[in-house]
Amino acid sequence: MSITEADVALLEPAGDAQLKVQADVYYRLMKTCLAVSRCHSFTVWGFTDRQSWIPSSSPGYGSATLLNTQLQAKPAYGAVVTALRTR
Numbered sequence: 001m002s003i004t005e006a007d008v009a010l011l012e013p014a015g016d017a018q019l020k021v022q023a024d025v026y027y028r029l030m031k032t033c034l035a036v037s038r039c040h041s042f043t044v045w046g047f048t049d050r051q052s053w054i055p056s057s058s059p060g061y062g063s064a065t066l067l068n069t070q071l072q073a074k075p076a077y078g079a080v081v082t083a084l085r086t087r
Helices: 016-035 075-084
Strands: 002-006 041-044
Touching: 002 016, 016 041, 016 075
Parallel strands: 002 041
Antiparallel strands: none
16 A cells, blocks of 8 residues: 555645645645555655646645745645654
8 A cells, every 4th residue: 555646735825824734634644654554655746836736737726745846845844754753
């Protein structure tokens, strides 16, 4: 079992409250994978928000990845790291 192509789209422009909710979703996804012995991988969709498929398929939504368009980590990145560190 794997979690693949994970992303969490947000209504644009994404504010701090939305980014916090997104971080919580990513955290729970990672913790779920870690809790299931058959979950062998966790893969996110895209590298940064610049390469995300969300805006082209769902106008008005975006900011779905762990890094913003300037390659800066978003709260979701920190949440995934925290989940991995607190296995």
